[in-house]
Amino acid sequence: MNMKETIAQQVAEREQVLDRLRQVIVRLLHGRRQPDELDPDAALFGSGFGLDSLDAVEIVVCLETEFGLRASEQPMMRGAMRSLNKLADLVLAHGGARHERAA
Amino acid sequence: MNVPREVAAIRSSVALSRGSHVSAVRVAGPGAFEAVDSISPRELYIQDGQALHTLFLDDGGHAVADVYVCADGEDFLLLGEAREQSLLDYVRDRARQRGGTEIEDLAASHEVLSLHGPYAWELLAEVLTPEIIGLPYLGFFREGQLTCLRAGKTGEYGYDLLVARDEADAFVERIVERGAAFDLATATLEALDTCALESWFFNVRREGGADVTPVELQLQWRVSYERTYPGVSALLERRAAPTKRRIVLVAAGAPLAERDRVLCEGDAIGELLAATRSPTLENWLGIALLDASLAYPGIEGFTVARGSSAIPLRSLSAPPINNRSLYVDPQRHSYLTRDRDLFPPLGPLS
Numbered sequence: 001m002n003m004k005e006t007i008a009q010q011v012a013e014r015e016q017v018l019d020r021l022r023q024v025i026v027r028l029l030h031g032r033r034q035p036d037e038l039d040p041d042a043a044l045f046g047s048g049f050g051l052d053s054l055d056a057v058e059i060v061v062c063l064e065t066e067f068g069l070r071a072s073e074q075p076m077m078r079g080a081m082r083s084l085n086k087l088a089d090l091v092l093a094h095g096g097a098r099h100e101r102a103a
Numbered sequence: 104m105n106v107p108r109e110v111a112a113i114r115s116s117v118a119l120s121r122g123s124h125v126s127a128v129r130v131a132g133p134g135a136f137e138a139v140d141s142i143s144p145r146e147l148y149i150q151d152g153q154a155l156h157t158l159f160l161d162d163g164g165h166a167v168a169d170v171y172v173c174a175d176g177e178d179f180l181l182l183g184e185a186r187e188q189s190l191l192d193y194v195r196d197r198a199r200q201r202g203g204t205e206i207e208d209l210a211a212s213h214e215v216l217s218l219h220g221p222y223a224w225e226l227l228a229e230v231l232t233p234e235i236i237g238l239p240y241l242g243f244f245r246e247g248q249l250t251c252l253r254a255g256k257t258g259e260y261g262y263d264l265l266v267a268r269d270e271a272d273a274f275v276e277r278i279v280e281r282g283a284a285f286d287l288a289t290a291t292l293e294a295l296d297t298c299a300l301e302s303w304f305f306n307v308r309r310e311g312g313a314d315v316t317p318v319e320l321q322l323q324w325r326v327s328y329e330r331t332y333p334g335v336s337a338l339l340e341r342r343a344a345p346t347k348r349r350i351v352l353v354a355a356g357a358p359l360a361e362r363d364r365v366l367c368e369g370d371a372i373g374e375l376l377a378a379t380r381s382p383t384l385e386n387w388l389g390i391a392l393l394d395a396s397l398a399y400p401g402i403e404g405f406t407v408a409r410g411s412s413a414i415p416l417r418s419l420s421a422p423p424i425n426n427r428s429l430y431v432d433p434q435r436h437s438y439l440t441r442d443r444d445l446f447p448p449l450g451p452l453s
Binding site: 002003004006007008010011014015033036037038039040041042043046047048049050076078079082083085086088089092 | 400402
């Protein structure tokens with residue numbers, strides 16, 4: 001596999017995770033933004049999407065249900081909650097999008 | 104000027120900036136809302152004492168000013184940085200005005216100061232009022248002739264202070280006097296710009312000058328596609344077309360420069376819109392405008408061409424800094440006890 005193919009594979013895997021994360025954020029924003037408006041490096045809290053502490057709880061729950069990630073076991077959770085790409089880093093470091101939702 | 108030392112103060116204690124890069128304009132009178140609403144790319148869903156962070160755009164959808172719109176009773180206070188045209192001229196030229204709308208430049212009567220750092224709140228609580236501790240992000244209040252907005256583009260606690268010119272020197276003196284206990288530093292614009300890039304804040308004076316819109320700049324949260332304002336038609340066109348380019352954060356171990364060409368296996372895939380040495384991360388950081396299919400973090404295969412050699416680049420998720428202000432809690436922490444408090448490291452790059 002050459003470098004461009006490797007990169008394409010990395011990008012595809014990240015996009016898969018980002019798509020699922022975007023769906024969560026769209027839900028938290030009550031549809032005020034479309035998925036394509038959610039830039040992956042924009043801030044989730046404060047400025048940016050303007051999420052609040054209740055939304056943070058929802059994201060933590062989502063990480064567990066969607067990706068099997070337990071927030072209490074993540075030492076850098078606060079840093080990971082800063083942007084969609086940061087969340088995707090965390091998910092990808094723990095096996096990516098392979099986790100299937102429990103039935 | 105010692106930028107690394109200034110940046111270190113912003114990242115670990117407090118720094119004061121007394122620059123002229125921020126303009127202040129007041130829009131008052133019965134038509135104030137209509138005037139600001141006509142140029143704001145975001146809905147003015149703000150109450151008295153709240154601010155909204157947005158951009159003012161030209162007809163091509165390019166950002167010409169990075170603005171905090173503050174709702175002050177029936178009036179609006181605009182605090183912002185602009186490129187080329189001044190904030191005042193933009194408002195005068197582009198805002199819808201009906202009889203009785205007053206647009207006032209506050210430059211003659213006021214100066215804009217700012218405090219940045221994980222303990223900026225503590226110093227300001229001593230100098231101004233303890234109530235500063237409860238001031239939410241993008242909240243502001245007035246105390247006499249002084250207006251204090253909690254904002255900032257360094258990733259740390261930040262406060263923009265609009266102070267009457269005849270009171271500014273005395274106010275700065277008080278900050279400096281009390282600031283000694285906080286190892287207060289003075290921050291130049293270069294240090295603030297370095298911190299902005301380290302914390303992935305848009306800089307209208309730098310990357311704002313490129314032929315890019317909020318779509319490429321990952322700033323869509325600062326605009327709405329369902330309003331009428333200057334530049335919206337161009338933005339809608341860009342959004343409707345497949346995104347060709349997008350910015351991504353990159354890092355390198357060797358010097359980077361604005362306009363450096365970025366390559367992937369020898370093919371040109373974009374260029375750097377901005378670059379700086381990060382004293383905090385001890386690395387070079389850049390904002391790369393890349394082919395959108397490659398503008399993703401976690402990629403190690405890019406290079407920057409430098410003469411006959413190639414500098415390896417890697418792309419990263421933003422922001423790259425684990426800001427101390429994320430962990431400093433005004434209810435529990437103090438600059439005095441900082442050495443006893445345990446905080447995660449600011450870096451290194453992951």
